[in-house]
Amino acid sequence: MTELLQHLVNGVSLGAIYALIALGYTMVYGVLKLINFAHGDVFMLGAMVGWYASARWTNEARDPSIAGALAVTLLAMVVCGTVGFVIERAAYRPLRGSPRINSLITAIGVSFFLEYGGQYLFGPNPRAFGVLPHRANFIGGGISVGYVDLVTIGTSIVLMALLQRIVFHTRMGTAMRAVSWNPSVAALMGVNIDLVISFTFVLGSSLAAVAGILYASKYPSVHPLMGLMPGLKAFVAAVLGGIGNVPGAMLGGLLLGLAEQLVSGYTSSSWRDAVAFSILILILLVKPSGLLGRTDAEKV
């Protein structure tokens, strides 16, 4: 029982990170119908920025302060938001309206550019990561909850509540939803599509930055290819929840994190990467629109 509880706690913490990344995928998919392959690498970039900033600002020997961690995270959010903005502006916008496969290839190109550009600058080897203050685990009732896990869960809840607010209760959020339903009609109604899409990229990318810092704190290391697997899994989470659907991404992330943790907890951790893709294939077979997704028939 306690073992199960322990796995659940770990699963929720992992799932929260997936959910944060999945939100970026799902929002961009919502407005552009594009799988932003580079999203996982923006996530990596967030962790990278965190590493550089903390290496510069904090002393290895000294325990990082909470204020420092906040500052580092904010910086990462700003940098990633900017990068997201630039990616959309430079690579995706000129291709809007061209066949989807072209945008897809471009997205993969951008993704590899970030990965291997990162490898060129940063070197391929993992480096230790420490942005959050060190605290002892909380132990009670036979389970131990890491400080990082607590921070992860707390931060994610706050961010998701904030996002929910933005998407469903602000003008910009309404515009985003309008664009996701039908961009050309939204434009006719006076919505500035370019602005909305840029905003979506900035929003998604800054969430990915936070996820990057949390992930790198949980598995305390960073390297240029670290975005690949979490990125793919977060995409699976988005599909599981119903791609284009914001609450769906949260749900999908959580479920995927739990599933992965349970499988690796009860069988072997070498199977954890297989979980996500099995889920993906299963969901594509059974309910391709995802748990909360909508099905729309193509207009002929």
Place this chain on the structure above:
Amino acid sequence: MRRKSSVAGFFGGSAVKRAWRGLRSWIPFFAAIPFLYLVEATLASQPSLEYAFQNINHIGIAIILAVSLNLVNGLTGQFSIGHAGFMAVGGYVSAVMLMRGPAQDPYRLFFVLSILAGAGAAAVAGWIVGKPSLRLRGDYLAIVTLGFGEIIRVIIENTPFFGGAIGLSPIPHRADFTWIWATAVATILIAKRLRDSSHGRAFLSVREDEVAAEAMGIDTTAYKVRAFVISAFFAGVAGALSGAFEGNLAPQSFTFVRSFEIVAMVVLGGMGSITGATIAASVLTILPEYLRALANLRMVIYSVALVVLMLVRPRGLLGTTELWDFVRRRRPRAKGKREATEALIDVRRASIRFGGLTAVSDFSLEVRPRELVALIGPNGAGKTTVFNLLTGVYPPSDGTIVIMGRDTRGLQPHAIAHLGVARTFQNIRLFRELSAFDNVRIACHHLTRESMGAAVRHGELSVVEERWIAERSEELLEIMGLSHRLEELAKNLPYGEQRRLEIARALATGPQVLLLDEPAAGTNTREKGELMQLIRSIRDRFGVAIVLIEHDMRLVMGVSERILVLDHGVTIAQGLPREIQSNPKVIEAYLGEKYAKEHFGSGAAS
């Protein structure tokens, strides 16, 4: 060996002739082998050329990979980025066999067997991966294949049987220059034959417009899966050759970086161009050897090149052009129409609801042979929805639709097209990047019986059919007054000609019922007059029944024998043109209650 022999041969020509034909189609392949062998025997053993030959062999393997991936990513317009995964499957299966197999393999029969086993395993893996993901849009395939490639690698790394992270070694060196290049030549040849066949056009039609392809009778999902499985098969072949050439296999060489390199070859070379893929495979294999100084930046350069190319030249360097496109083709014979007497289409009380909205309710329609029926009604009345019901794009919520005596429940659009219903689209859906000729040829697809194997072998039937398709297509284009546009891309045709091309394409499926969705939209008065003539002559010449959706009343009244009026999804009237013209309900639907009352008395309101 011209026209006469092909027909004679088809109806039981001598075995010798048959054998000769079979052989002749493989001349490029058989001619290549002695040449390759000669090169190998004289040059490959020289130590000074060892490094050069190593590169040349790498090129050969890269060509097999790029040409096979091109089948999926270029021709069929899907997007796979896990080719290295299939390569790994083929490589490992074959390597395990070779390492446990006989030490001596004089005629390399066992080697061939191991290649086939590896390729077969890769094809099975392709089927497992492709089947669920290909039903959906291409983006999913990208993710699934990427994930698959990674999983395969993880499995191999964790399986001692496959050598784990260290890899398998030593694998007997069975693949050499001759073997690799003979396979590369064969791959190119097979890819070319496929591409030039009816199946190749089916692949292209999937890339261009899936809805239209289905309407022309092409089972799009099946074709996507086929392309994917064939492509995986050849990736497996490449993997097997690679292992038997290098003498070892390591999971590190099958990362997604490898997959990405192959994607880069296809995209750079031109999506859909076999020659392009071949050239790009050669260049991208050799280039890094000469740019060792930039080795760390190689992937960065690739990715930037890819993005820039997409921005500047989205179809890749060669596009779909082939080098052999500069040499040309020949042509075949139309067959007579069957005559049917019963109702071709029998719709009984069909309804369809989208959410809470009933788009069409209680719709009944019977179409008899050679009939000209018009379906009219104000905008949003549900006319196109009726076409979508008839062609299986939407299944009805209630009611039955019987076509050629067959209940169409559960039938996919392509199956309904096979029954003999063809359509045009209100918002023209041509295969835009293909020529007018190819647009029509694609629609002949389901009338042919050649198998993919026959297409590759250039079997007798496939040659005859290919000629027949060409002749039929040319004839249809001529009837539609498009002979001069044969080689023009569909997207470049003027609007009116695009509409006529759609009709030609629909006729090419050999329908008994032709559904025309607003053929006169956007045409001027003179063209409308011509269209009226055309519709009549199509009916007379092809003996088809025509159901017409049209807003232009002069055309409708001039051409149709029977009219159905829809309003808000309900059939409000049907009858002869004269009856409809004076029907108060119809007038009300078109002009409003007030107008009807003022001009036709109170009867209209009831």
